[in-house]
Amino acid sequence: MRKKHPLIQVRQVMKTKFDVVDGMTTVQDALDTMRHVDTKALIVKKRHENDEYGMVLISDIAKKVLAVDHAIERTNIYEIMSKPVITVPPDMDIRYCARLFDRYNLSRAPVVEHGEVIGIVSFTDMVLHGLCNFDKN
Numbered sequence: 001m002r003k004k005h006p007l008i009q010v011r012q013v014m015k016t017k018f019d020v021v022d023g024m025t026t027v028q029d030a031l032d033t034m035r036h037v038d039t040k041a042l043i044v045k046k047r048h049e050n051d052e053y054g055m056v057l058i059s060d061i062a063k064k065v066l067a068v069d070h071a072i073e074r075t076n077i078y079e080i081m082s083k084p085v086i087t088v089p090p091d092m093d094i095r096y097c098a099r100l101f102d103r104y105n106l107s108r109a110p111v112v113e114h115g116e117v118i119g120i121v122s123f124t125d126m127v128l129h130g131l132c133n134f135d136k137n
Helices: 027-033 058-066 094-103 123-134
Strands: 019-021 041-044 054-057 108-113 116-122
Touching: 019 027, 027 058, 041 116, 054 058, 054 108, 094 108, 094 123, 116 123
Parallel strands: 019 041
Antiparallel strands: 041 054, 108 116
């Protein structure tokens, strides 16, 4: 018989400290002001109420700027960001979140509640802070 695991929600494992930048910011300025490198991502602000959030991963900067030898001081975040991005609600079960990530080949996603980003969740967060806690409960 399968062991029943307790519900662990995204909000219990997400990182709540993350960096938010404007799309017009240069990659150089974004990296210079980045304080939460452990999220490996930058959230790009909405331009207006009906806009969507964007996201830039550190790997995007490596692939779209570094690898093609673009100047970081002349490349804007909007040029390399993903937008719109798949977001997850904070009350989602991490097992469903992991399935969503697998289905859409994601490594991390913004956590959105009431239209505002309140965190970032990654596979690492779900495994290290969620799965490892299953046996402790």
